Amino acid sequence: MAASNGLPYGRQQIDEADIAAVVEVLRSDWLTTGPKITEFEQAIADFVGCQHAVAVSSGTAALHAAVAAAGIGPGDEVILPPLTFAATANAVLYQGGTPVFADVDPTTLLLDPASVEDKITSRSKAIIAVDYAGQPCDYNRLQELAEGRQLQLLADASHSLGASDQGHACGRLAELTTFSFHPVKPVTCGEGGVVTCDSVDHAKRLRRFRNHGISQDHHQRQQRGSHGYDMVELGYNYRMSDLQAALGLSQLNKLPGWIARRQNLADCYAQGLAEVSGIEPLALRSEVSHGFHLYVVRVVNGQRDRLFEWLQQQQIGANVHYPPVHLHSYYRQTLGTQAGLCPVAEAAAQEVLSLPLFPSLTATDIQRVVDAIKKYFREG
Ligand SMILES: Cc1ncc(COP(=O)(O)O)c(C=O)c1O
The missing domain is CATH 3.40.640.10 (Type I PLP-dependent aspartate aminotransferase-like (Major domain))
Incomplete structure:
Protein backbone atom coordinates (compact mmCIF):
# COMPACT_ATOMS: atom_id res chain seq x y z
CA MET A 1 0.00 0.00 0.00
CA ASN A 253 -21.59 9.10 -0.67
CA LYS A 254 -18.39 9.85 -2.55
CA LEU A 255 -18.19 6.67 -4.62
CA PRO A 256 -19.89 7.88 -7.86
CA GLY A 257 -17.48 10.83 -8.03
CA TRP A 258 -14.51 8.58 -7.29
CA ILE A 259 -15.48 6.11 -10.02
CA ALA A 260 -15.73 8.97 -12.54
CA ARG A 261 -12.32 10.17 -11.38
CA ARG A 262 -10.78 6.69 -11.71
CA GLN A 263 -12.23 6.37 -15.23
CA ASN A 264 -10.75 9.75 -16.12
CA LEU A 265 -7.32 8.82 -14.80
CA ALA A 266 -7.48 5.48 -16.65
CA ASP A 267 -8.08 7.47 -19.88
CA CYS A 268 -4.99 9.57 -19.11
CA TYR A 269 -2.91 6.38 -18.74
CA ALA A 270 -4.36 4.91 -21.94
CA GLN A 271 -3.49 8.04 -23.92
CA GLY A 272 -0.08 8.46 -22.32
CA LEU A 273 0.97 4.86 -22.92
CA ALA A 274 -0.68 4.37 -26.33
CA GLU A 275 2.58 4.83 -28.24
CA VAL A 276 4.78 2.81 -25.91
CA SER A 277 5.67 -0.47 -27.56
CA GLY A 278 6.21 -3.01 -24.82
CA ILE A 279 3.06 -1.95 -22.95
CA GLU A 280 -0.32 -3.38 -23.88
CA PRO A 281 -3.63 -2.35 -22.28
CA LEU A 282 -6.33 -4.82 -21.25
CA ALA A 283 -9.50 -4.86 -23.36
CA LEU A 284 -12.70 -3.17 -22.23
CA ARG A 285 -15.92 -5.19 -22.62
CA SER A 286 -18.60 -3.34 -24.54
CA GLU A 287 -21.40 -1.68 -22.55
CA VAL A 288 -19.61 -1.92 -19.21
CA SER A 289 -18.82 0.91 -16.87
CA HIS A 290 -15.41 -0.22 -15.54
CA GLY A 291 -14.74 0.61 -11.89
CA PHE A 292 -10.95 0.82 -12.37
CA HIS A 293 -10.05 -0.40 -8.93
CA LEU A 294 -6.73 -1.18 -10.64
CA TYR A 295 -5.10 0.09 -13.81
CA VAL A 296 -3.46 -3.05 -15.17
CA VAL A 297 -1.23 -3.20 -18.25
CA ARG A 298 0.67 -6.08 -19.79
CA VAL A 299 4.42 -5.58 -20.07
CA VAL A 300 5.49 -7.84 -22.92
CA ASN A 301 8.85 -9.35 -23.98
CA GLY A 302 9.81 -10.47 -20.48
CA GLN A 303 10.34 -6.89 -19.24
CA ARG A 304 7.77 -6.83 -16.40
CA ASP A 305 10.01 -7.52 -13.43
CA ARG A 306 12.77 -5.19 -14.62
CA LEU A 307 10.22 -2.40 -15.20
CA PHE A 308 8.73 -3.08 -11.75
CA GLU A 309 12.21 -2.63 -10.19
CA TRP A 310 12.86 0.50 -12.23
CA LEU A 311 9.58 2.05 -11.07
CA GLN A 312 10.45 1.18 -7.48
CA GLN A 313 13.77 3.02 -7.89
CA GLN A 314 11.72 6.02 -9.10
CA GLN A 315 9.56 5.80 -5.93
CA ILE A 316 6.59 4.60 -7.99
CA GLY A 317 4.70 1.80 -6.29
CA ALA A 318 3.50 -0.58 -8.98
CA ASN A 319 2.15 -4.01 -8.00
CA VAL A 320 1.35 -7.41 -9.50
CA HIS A 321 -2.21 -8.82 -9.41
CA TYR A 322 -1.87 -11.80 -9.10
CA PRO A 323 0.40 -14.82 -8.82
CA PRO A 324 -2.05 -17.54 -10.01
CA VAL A 325 -3.71 -19.14 -6.99
CA HIS A 326 -3.21 -22.71 -8.23
CA LEU A 327 0.56 -22.19 -8.26
CA HIS A 328 0.83 -21.21 -4.58
CA SER A 329 2.70 -23.91 -2.63
CA TYR A 330 -0.33 -24.67 -0.48
CA TYR A 331 -2.50 -25.37 -3.52
CA ARG A 332 0.19 -27.42 -5.26
CA GLN A 333 0.63 -29.50 -2.11
CA THR A 334 -3.02 -29.97 -1.15
CA LEU A 335 -4.76 -30.09 -4.54
CA GLY A 336 -1.83 -31.21 -6.69
CA THR A 337 -2.33 -28.27 -9.07
CA GLN A 338 0.57 -27.30 -11.31
CA ALA A 339 1.72 -25.12 -14.19
CA GLY A 340 -0.11 -25.79 -17.45
CA LEU A 341 -3.56 -25.97 -15.81
CA CYS A 342 -4.58 -22.44 -16.88
CA PRO A 343 -2.09 -21.35 -19.56
CA VAL A 344 -3.71 -17.99 -20.35
CA ALA A 345 -3.73 -16.88 -16.70
CA GLU A 346 -0.20 -18.21 -16.18
CA ALA A 347 1.15 -16.26 -19.18
CA ALA A 348 -0.69 -13.11 -18.07
CA ALA A 349 0.68 -13.42 -14.53
CA GLN A 350 4.19 -13.00 -16.00
CA GLU A 351 3.19 -9.74 -17.71
CA VAL A 352 0.60 -7.87 -15.64
CA LEU A 353 1.56 -4.72 -13.79
CA SER A 354 -0.82 -2.52 -11.79
CA LEU A 355 0.12 1.16 -12.01
CA PRO A 356 -0.79 3.71 -9.30
CA LEU A 357 -4.50 4.53 -9.32
CA PHE A 358 -6.61 6.16 -6.62
CA PRO A 359 -9.00 9.13 -6.61
CA SER A 360 -6.54 11.72 -5.25
CA LEU A 361 -3.95 10.89 -7.92
CA THR A 362 -3.37 13.88 -10.22
CA ALA A 363 -2.76 14.20 -13.97
CA THR A 364 0.78 15.30 -13.03
CA ASP A 365 1.29 12.06 -11.09
CA ILE A 366 0.12 10.08 -14.12
CA GLN A 367 2.53 12.00 -16.35
CA ARG A 368 5.32 11.14 -13.92
CA VAL A 369 4.50 7.41 -14.20
CA VAL A 370 4.15 7.59 -18.00
CA ASP A 371 7.47 9.47 -18.31
CA ALA A 372 9.23 6.93 -16.09
CA ILE A 373 7.90 4.04 -18.23
CA LYS A 374 8.93 5.79 -21.45
CA LYS A 375 12.38 6.45 -20.04
CA TYR A 376 12.73 2.76 -19.12
CA PHE A 377 11.97 1.65 -22.67
CA ARG A 378 14.18 4.39 -24.18
CA GLU A 379 17.19 3.66 -21.99
CA GLY A 380 16.36 0.02 -21.21
C1 LIG B 1 -10.41 -10.32 -5.55
C2 LIG B 1 -10.36 -10.26 -4.05
N1 LIG B 1 -11.06 -11.17 -3.34
C3 LIG B 1 -11.07 -11.16 -2.00
C4 LIG B 1 -10.34 -10.22 -1.28
C5 LIG B 1 -10.33 -10.29 0.21
O1 LIG B 1 -10.84 -9.13 0.80
P1 LIG B 1 -10.38 -8.69 2.27
O2 LIG B 1 -8.96 -8.24 2.20
O3 LIG B 1 -11.34 -7.58 2.61
O4 LIG B 1 -10.56 -9.88 3.16
C6 LIG B 1 -9.60 -9.26 -1.97
C7 LIG B 1 -8.84 -8.23 -1.22
O5 LIG B 1 -7.66 -8.12 -1.27
C8 LIG B 1 -9.59 -9.28 -3.39
O6 LIG B 1 -8.87 -8.40 -4.08
Whole structure:
Protein backbone atom coordinates (compact mmCIF):
# COMPACT_ATOMS: atom_id res chain seq x y z
CA MET A 1 0.00 0.00 0.00
CA ALA A 2 1.18 3.49 0.82
CA ALA A 3 4.95 3.90 0.38
CA SER A 4 6.52 6.21 2.98
CA ASN A 5 7.47 8.65 0.23
CA GLY A 6 6.65 8.52 -3.42
CA LEU A 7 3.59 7.19 -5.17
CA PRO A 8 1.74 4.13 -3.82
CA TYR A 9 -0.21 1.90 -6.23
CA GLY A 10 -3.41 2.47 -4.25
CA ARG A 11 -4.53 4.31 -1.14
CA GLN A 12 -7.59 5.32 0.82
CA GLN A 13 -9.09 8.81 0.80
CA ILE A 14 -10.38 9.99 4.19
CA ASP A 15 -11.91 13.42 4.78
CA GLU A 16 -13.24 15.30 7.81
CA ALA A 17 -16.80 14.01 7.21
CA ASP A 18 -15.49 10.41 7.47
CA ILE A 19 -13.68 11.22 10.71
CA ALA A 20 -16.76 12.97 12.17
CA ALA A 21 -18.94 9.96 11.25
CA VAL A 22 -16.67 7.57 13.16
CA VAL A 23 -16.35 9.91 16.16
CA GLU A 24 -20.15 10.19 16.34
CA VAL A 25 -20.36 6.41 16.76
CA LEU A 26 -17.69 6.49 19.47
CA ARG A 27 -19.92 8.86 21.45
CA SER A 28 -23.00 6.68 20.95
CA ASP A 29 -24.37 3.62 22.77
CA TRP A 30 -23.64 1.18 19.97
CA LEU A 31 -20.11 0.26 18.93
CA THR A 32 -21.23 -2.94 17.20
CA THR A 33 -24.49 -4.57 15.95
CA GLY A 34 -26.11 -1.13 16.27
CA PRO A 35 -28.05 1.21 13.99
CA LYS A 36 -25.13 2.09 11.71
CA ILE A 37 -24.92 -1.52 10.54
CA THR A 38 -28.58 -1.49 9.48
CA GLU A 39 -28.12 1.91 7.81
CA PHE A 40 -25.01 0.78 5.97
CA GLU A 41 -26.63 -2.44 4.79
CA GLN A 42 -29.65 -0.50 3.48
CA ALA A 43 -27.38 2.03 1.74
CA ILE A 44 -25.42 -0.75 0.00
CA ALA A 45 -28.64 -2.55 -1.05
CA ASP A 46 -30.02 0.74 -2.44
CA PHE A 47 -26.75 1.57 -4.17
CA VAL A 48 -26.55 -1.72 -6.08
CA GLY A 49 -30.33 -2.19 -6.41
CA CYS A 50 -30.69 -5.53 -4.61
CA GLN A 51 -32.98 -6.77 -1.84
CA HIS A 52 -30.48 -7.65 0.89
CA ALA A 53 -27.00 -6.63 2.01
CA VAL A 54 -25.30 -8.35 4.95
CA ALA A 55 -22.25 -6.57 6.38
CA VAL A 56 -19.33 -8.65 7.67
CA SER A 57 -15.82 -8.13 8.99
CA SER A 58 -13.85 -8.48 5.71
CA GLY A 59 -14.11 -9.38 2.04
CA THR A 60 -12.74 -12.80 2.96
CA ALA A 61 -15.50 -13.28 5.55
CA ALA A 62 -18.01 -12.20 2.87
CA LEU A 63 -16.69 -14.90 0.51
CA HIS A 64 -16.76 -17.53 3.25
CA ALA A 65 -20.32 -16.59 4.24
CA ALA A 66 -21.46 -16.56 0.58
CA VAL A 67 -19.96 -20.00 -0.09
CA ALA A 68 -21.65 -21.31 3.08
CA ALA A 69 -24.99 -19.70 2.12
CA ALA A 70 -24.71 -21.40 -1.29
CA GLY A 71 -24.58 -24.68 0.63
CA ILE A 72 -21.10 -25.69 -0.53
CA GLY A 73 -19.68 -28.59 1.46
CA PRO A 74 -17.28 -31.53 1.22
CA GLY A 75 -17.22 -33.16 -2.21
CA ASP A 76 -18.61 -30.06 -3.97
CA GLU A 77 -16.60 -28.43 -6.73
CA VAL A 78 -16.60 -24.67 -7.27
CA ILE A 79 -15.21 -23.27 -10.52
CA LEU A 80 -13.25 -20.01 -10.30
CA PRO A 81 -10.36 -18.20 -11.98
CA PRO A 82 -6.77 -18.41 -10.69
CA LEU A 83 -6.08 -14.74 -11.44
CA THR A 84 -7.46 -13.51 -8.13
CA PHE A 85 -6.48 -13.04 -4.52
CA ALA A 86 -6.13 -16.39 -2.72
CA ALA A 87 -9.16 -15.58 -0.54
CA THR A 88 -11.57 -16.37 -3.41
CA ALA A 89 -10.43 -20.00 -3.54
CA ASN A 90 -9.66 -20.28 0.19
CA ALA A 91 -13.34 -19.61 0.97
CA VAL A 92 -14.24 -22.82 -0.85
CA LEU A 93 -11.64 -24.77 1.14
CA TYR A 94 -12.96 -23.32 4.44
CA GLN A 95 -16.27 -25.11 3.73
CA GLY A 96 -14.57 -28.36 2.70
CA GLY A 97 -15.30 -27.83 -1.00
CA THR A 98 -12.82 -28.14 -3.87
CA PRO A 99 -11.80 -25.12 -5.95
CA VAL A 100 -11.52 -25.99 -9.66
CA PHE A 101 -9.56 -23.48 -11.70
CA ALA A 102 -10.91 -22.30 -15.07
CA ASP A 103 -8.88 -20.06 -17.35
CA VAL A 104 -9.40 -16.37 -18.15
CA ASP A 105 -10.04 -14.52 -21.40
CA PRO A 106 -6.68 -13.39 -22.88
CA THR A 107 -7.87 -9.85 -23.67
CA THR A 108 -9.78 -8.91 -20.49
CA LEU A 109 -8.32 -11.45 -18.00
CA LEU A 110 -11.90 -12.11 -16.82
CA LEU A 111 -13.21 -15.62 -16.22
CA ASP A 112 -13.71 -17.29 -19.62
CA PRO A 113 -17.17 -18.94 -19.86
CA ALA A 114 -15.86 -21.48 -22.42
CA SER A 115 -13.19 -22.65 -19.97
CA VAL A 116 -15.80 -22.79 -17.18
CA GLU A 117 -17.91 -25.06 -19.37
CA ASP A 118 -14.93 -27.38 -19.91
CA LYS A 119 -14.44 -27.72 -16.14
CA ILE A 120 -18.03 -28.66 -15.23
CA THR A 121 -18.43 -32.17 -13.78
CA SER A 122 -21.22 -33.98 -11.93
CA ARG A 123 -19.72 -32.61 -8.68
CA SER A 124 -19.81 -28.93 -9.77
CA LYS A 125 -22.09 -26.85 -7.53
CA ALA A 126 -21.14 -23.23 -8.17
CA ILE A 127 -19.10 -20.72 -10.12
CA ILE A 128 -17.34 -17.75 -8.52
CA ALA A 129 -16.65 -15.02 -11.10
CA VAL A 130 -14.09 -12.33 -10.20
CA ASP A 131 -14.43 -8.78 -11.55
CA TYR A 132 -10.69 -8.45 -12.07
CA ALA A 133 -9.42 -4.86 -11.74
CA GLY A 134 -13.01 -3.55 -11.47
CA GLN A 135 -14.42 -4.75 -14.80
CA PRO A 136 -17.67 -6.80 -14.61
CA CYS A 137 -17.43 -10.31 -16.03
CA ASP A 138 -19.74 -11.56 -18.78
CA TYR A 139 -22.54 -12.43 -16.34
CA ASN A 140 -25.11 -12.99 -19.10
CA ARG A 141 -23.13 -15.93 -20.45
CA LEU A 142 -22.12 -17.17 -17.02
CA GLN A 143 -25.73 -17.06 -15.83
CA GLU A 144 -26.89 -18.95 -18.91
CA LEU A 145 -24.27 -21.59 -18.25
CA ALA A 146 -25.10 -21.77 -14.54
CA GLU A 147 -28.84 -22.10 -15.15
CA GLY A 148 -28.36 -24.76 -17.84
CA ARG A 149 -26.21 -26.89 -15.54
CA GLN A 150 -27.97 -26.16 -12.21
CA LEU A 151 -25.01 -24.30 -10.75
CA GLN A 152 -25.14 -21.29 -8.46
CA LEU A 153 -23.42 -18.15 -9.69
CA LEU A 154 -21.44 -16.15 -7.15
CA ALA A 155 -19.47 -12.96 -7.83
CA ASP A 156 -16.33 -11.81 -6.05
CA ALA A 157 -16.83 -8.12 -6.75
CA SER A 158 -14.14 -6.96 -4.32
CA HIS A 159 -12.82 -4.72 -7.12
CA SER A 160 -16.05 -3.56 -8.71
CA LEU A 161 -18.36 -1.71 -6.31
CA GLY A 162 -19.70 1.15 -8.44
CA ALA A 163 -19.12 -0.64 -11.77
CA SER A 164 -21.97 -1.86 -13.96
CA ASP A 165 -22.83 -3.91 -17.04
CA GLN A 166 -25.51 -2.60 -19.43
CA GLY A 167 -26.71 -0.30 -16.66
CA HIS A 168 -26.96 -3.10 -14.06
CA ALA A 169 -24.78 -2.54 -11.02
CA CYS A 170 -22.28 -5.11 -9.77
CA GLY A 171 -23.95 -6.54 -6.70
CA ARG A 172 -27.04 -7.71 -8.57
CA LEU A 173 -25.45 -9.62 -11.46
CA ALA A 174 -25.12 -12.93 -9.57
CA GLU A 175 -27.10 -14.81 -6.91
CA LEU A 176 -24.62 -13.84 -4.22
CA THR A 177 -22.06 -11.03 -4.60
CA THR A 178 -19.24 -10.17 -2.22
CA PHE A 179 -17.44 -6.86 -1.74
CA SER A 180 -14.35 -5.87 0.25
CA PHE A 181 -13.78 -2.60 2.12
CA HIS A 182 -10.02 -2.94 2.57
CA PRO A 183 -8.27 0.48 2.32
CA VAL A 184 -7.22 0.15 -1.33
CA LYS A 185 -10.73 -0.86 -2.44
CA PRO A 186 -13.32 1.49 -4.08
CA VAL A 187 -14.54 2.55 -0.59
CA THR A 188 -13.11 1.54 2.76
CA CYS A 189 -14.30 0.67 6.27
CA GLY A 190 -10.70 0.05 7.40
CA GLU A 191 -11.53 -3.63 7.10
CA GLY A 192 -14.93 -4.95 6.14
CA GLY A 193 -17.05 -6.73 3.60
CA VAL A 194 -20.64 -7.23 2.51
CA VAL A 195 -22.67 -9.86 0.68
CA THR A 196 -25.56 -8.76 -1.53
CA CYS A 197 -28.39 -10.99 -2.73
CA ASP A 198 -32.11 -11.03 -3.55
CA SER A 199 -33.04 -14.25 -1.76
CA VAL A 200 -34.50 -13.92 1.73
CA ASP A 201 -33.23 -17.43 2.56
CA HIS A 202 -29.68 -16.55 1.55
CA ALA A 203 -29.86 -13.35 3.62
CA LYS A 204 -31.10 -15.26 6.68
CA ARG A 205 -28.31 -17.81 6.34
CA LEU A 206 -25.69 -15.07 5.92
CA ARG A 207 -26.87 -13.23 9.05
CA ARG A 208 -26.75 -16.44 11.07
CA PHE A 209 -23.36 -17.45 9.73
CA ARG A 210 -21.75 -14.11 10.70
CA ASN A 211 -23.04 -14.53 14.25
CA HIS A 212 -21.76 -17.99 15.28
CA GLY A 213 -24.66 -19.82 13.59
CA ILE A 214 -27.06 -18.49 16.24
CA SER A 215 -30.63 -18.25 15.00
CA GLN A 216 -31.69 -15.06 16.85
CA ASP A 217 -29.53 -12.00 17.32
CA HIS A 218 -29.69 -9.89 20.47
CA HIS A 219 -32.23 -7.45 18.94
CA GLN A 220 -34.65 -10.30 18.28
CA ARG A 221 -34.11 -11.66 21.80
CA GLN A 222 -34.70 -8.20 23.25
CA GLN A 223 -37.94 -7.84 21.26
CA ARG A 224 -39.14 -11.22 22.54
CA GLY A 225 -38.09 -10.34 26.09
CA SER A 226 -36.25 -13.63 26.32
CA HIS A 227 -32.66 -14.58 27.09
CA GLY A 228 -32.66 -17.94 25.28
CA TYR A 229 -30.91 -18.61 22.02
CA ASP A 230 -29.93 -21.59 19.93
CA MET A 231 -26.86 -22.23 17.81
CA VAL A 232 -28.22 -24.18 14.87
CA GLU A 233 -25.11 -24.47 12.70
CA LEU A 234 -21.39 -23.78 12.96
CA GLY A 235 -20.85 -20.09 12.33
CA TYR A 236 -18.22 -17.46 13.09
CA ASN A 237 -17.84 -14.03 14.60
CA TYR A 238 -17.74 -12.20 11.27
CA ARG A 239 -19.61 -9.14 12.55
CA MET A 240 -18.74 -5.65 11.36
CA SER A 241 -18.58 -2.89 13.98
CA ASP A 242 -20.65 0.31 13.85
CA LEU A 243 -17.39 2.28 13.62
CA GLN A 244 -16.62 0.52 10.35
CA ALA A 245 -20.18 0.88 9.07
CA ALA A 246 -20.19 4.64 9.80
CA LEU A 247 -16.96 5.06 7.84
CA GLY A 248 -18.36 2.99 4.96
CA LEU A 249 -21.59 5.03 4.89
CA SER A 250 -19.70 8.29 4.74
CA GLN A 251 -17.40 6.92 2.01
CA LEU A 252 -20.27 5.55 -0.08
CA ASN A 253 -21.59 9.10 -0.67
CA LYS A 254 -18.39 9.85 -2.55
CA LEU A 255 -18.19 6.67 -4.62
CA PRO A 256 -19.89 7.88 -7.86
CA GLY A 257 -17.48 10.83 -8.03
CA TRP A 258 -14.51 8.58 -7.29
CA ILE A 259 -15.48 6.11 -10.02
CA ALA A 260 -15.73 8.97 -12.54
CA ARG A 261 -12.32 10.17 -11.38
CA ARG A 262 -10.78 6.69 -11.71
CA GLN A 263 -12.23 6.37 -15.23
CA ASN A 264 -10.75 9.75 -16.12
CA LEU A 265 -7.32 8.82 -14.80
CA ALA A 266 -7.48 5.48 -16.65
CA ASP A 267 -8.08 7.47 -19.88
CA CYS A 268 -4.99 9.57 -19.11
CA TYR A 269 -2.91 6.38 -18.74
CA ALA A 270 -4.36 4.91 -21.94
CA GLN A 271 -3.49 8.04 -23.92
CA GLY A 272 -0.08 8.46 -22.32
CA LEU A 273 0.97 4.86 -22.92
CA ALA A 274 -0.68 4.37 -26.33
CA GLU A 275 2.58 4.83 -28.24
CA VAL A 276 4.78 2.81 -25.91
CA SER A 277 5.67 -0.47 -27.56
CA GLY A 278 6.21 -3.01 -24.82
CA ILE A 279 3.06 -1.95 -22.95
CA GLU A 280 -0.32 -3.38 -23.88
CA PRO A 281 -3.63 -2.35 -22.28
CA LEU A 282 -6.33 -4.82 -21.25
CA ALA A 283 -9.50 -4.86 -23.36
CA LEU A 284 -12.70 -3.17 -22.23
CA ARG A 285 -15.92 -5.19 -22.62
CA SER A 286 -18.60 -3.34 -24.54
CA GLU A 287 -21.40 -1.68 -22.55
CA VAL A 288 -19.61 -1.92 -19.21
CA SER A 289 -18.82 0.91 -16.87
CA HIS A 290 -15.41 -0.22 -15.54
CA GLY A 291 -14.74 0.61 -11.89
CA PHE A 292 -10.95 0.82 -12.37
CA HIS A 293 -10.05 -0.40 -8.93
CA LEU A 294 -6.73 -1.18 -10.64
CA TYR A 295 -5.10 0.09 -13.81
CA VAL A 296 -3.46 -3.05 -15.17
CA VAL A 297 -1.23 -3.20 -18.25
CA ARG A 298 0.67 -6.08 -19.79
CA VAL A 299 4.42 -5.58 -20.07
CA VAL A 300 5.49 -7.84 -22.92
CA ASN A 301 8.85 -9.35 -23.98
CA GLY A 302 9.81 -10.47 -20.48
CA GLN A 303 10.34 -6.89 -19.24
CA ARG A 304 7.77 -6.83 -16.40
CA ASP A 305 10.01 -7.52 -13.43
CA ARG A 306 12.77 -5.19 -14.62
CA LEU A 307 10.22 -2.40 -15.20
CA PHE A 308 8.73 -3.08 -11.75
CA GLU A 309 12.21 -2.63 -10.19
CA TRP A 310 12.86 0.50 -12.23
CA LEU A 311 9.58 2.05 -11.07
CA GLN A 312 10.45 1.18 -7.48
CA GLN A 313 13.77 3.02 -7.89
CA GLN A 314 11.72 6.02 -9.10
CA GLN A 315 9.56 5.80 -5.93
CA ILE A 316 6.59 4.60 -7.99
CA GLY A 317 4.70 1.80 -6.29
CA ALA A 318 3.50 -0.58 -8.98
CA ASN A 319 2.15 -4.01 -8.00
CA VAL A 320 1.35 -7.41 -9.50
CA HIS A 321 -2.21 -8.82 -9.41
CA TYR A 322 -1.87 -11.80 -9.10
CA PRO A 323 0.40 -14.82 -8.82
CA PRO A 324 -2.05 -17.54 -10.01
CA VAL A 325 -3.71 -19.14 -6.99
CA HIS A 326 -3.21 -22.71 -8.23
CA LEU A 327 0.56 -22.19 -8.26
CA HIS A 328 0.83 -21.21 -4.58
CA SER A 329 2.70 -23.91 -2.63
CA TYR A 330 -0.33 -24.67 -0.48
CA TYR A 331 -2.50 -25.37 -3.52
CA ARG A 332 0.19 -27.42 -5.26
CA GLN A 333 0.63 -29.50 -2.11
CA THR A 334 -3.02 -29.97 -1.15
CA LEU A 335 -4.76 -30.09 -4.54
CA GLY A 336 -1.83 -31.21 -6.69
CA THR A 337 -2.33 -28.27 -9.07
CA GLN A 338 0.57 -27.30 -11.31
CA ALA A 339 1.72 -25.12 -14.19
CA GLY A 340 -0.11 -25.79 -17.45
CA LEU A 341 -3.56 -25.97 -15.81
CA CYS A 342 -4.58 -22.44 -16.88
CA PRO A 343 -2.09 -21.35 -19.56
CA VAL A 344 -3.71 -17.99 -20.35
CA ALA A 345 -3.73 -16.88 -16.70
CA GLU A 346 -0.20 -18.21 -16.18
CA ALA A 347 1.15 -16.26 -19.18
CA ALA A 348 -0.69 -13.11 -18.07
CA ALA A 349 0.68 -13.42 -14.53
CA GLN A 350 4.19 -13.00 -16.00
CA GLU A 351 3.19 -9.74 -17.71
CA VAL A 352 0.60 -7.87 -15.64
CA LEU A 353 1.56 -4.72 -13.79
CA SER A 354 -0.82 -2.52 -11.79
CA LEU A 355 0.12 1.16 -12.01
CA PRO A 356 -0.79 3.71 -9.30
CA LEU A 357 -4.50 4.53 -9.32
CA PHE A 358 -6.61 6.16 -6.62
CA PRO A 359 -9.00 9.13 -6.61
CA SER A 360 -6.54 11.72 -5.25
CA LEU A 361 -3.95 10.89 -7.92
CA THR A 362 -3.37 13.88 -10.22
CA ALA A 363 -2.76 14.20 -13.97
CA THR A 364 0.78 15.30 -13.03
CA ASP A 365 1.29 12.06 -11.09
CA ILE A 366 0.12 10.08 -14.12
CA GLN A 367 2.53 12.00 -16.35
CA ARG A 368 5.32 11.14 -13.92
CA VAL A 369 4.50 7.41 -14.20
CA VAL A 370 4.15 7.59 -18.00
CA ASP A 371 7.47 9.47 -18.31
CA ALA A 372 9.23 6.93 -16.09
CA ILE A 373 7.90 4.04 -18.23
CA LYS A 374 8.93 5.79 -21.45
CA LYS A 375 12.38 6.45 -20.04
CA TYR A 376 12.73 2.76 -19.12
CA PHE A 377 11.97 1.65 -22.67
CA ARG A 378 14.18 4.39 -24.18
CA GLU A 379 17.19 3.66 -21.99
CA GLY A 380 16.36 0.02 -21.21
C1 LIG B 1 -10.41 -10.32 -5.55
C2 LIG B 1 -10.36 -10.26 -4.05
N1 LIG B 1 -11.06 -11.17 -3.34
C3 LIG B 1 -11.07 -11.16 -2.00
C4 LIG B 1 -10.34 -10.22 -1.28
C5 LIG B 1 -10.33 -10.29 0.21
O1 LIG B 1 -10.84 -9.13 0.80
P1 LIG B 1 -10.38 -8.69 2.27
O2 LIG B 1 -8.96 -8.24 2.20
O3 LIG B 1 -11.34 -7.58 2.61
O4 LIG B 1 -10.56 -9.88 3.16
C6 LIG B 1 -9.60 -9.26 -1.97
C7 LIG B 1 -8.84 -8.23 -1.22
O5 LIG B 1 -7.66 -8.12 -1.27
C8 LIG B 1 -9.59 -9.28 -3.39
O6 LIG B 1 -8.87 -8.40 -4.08
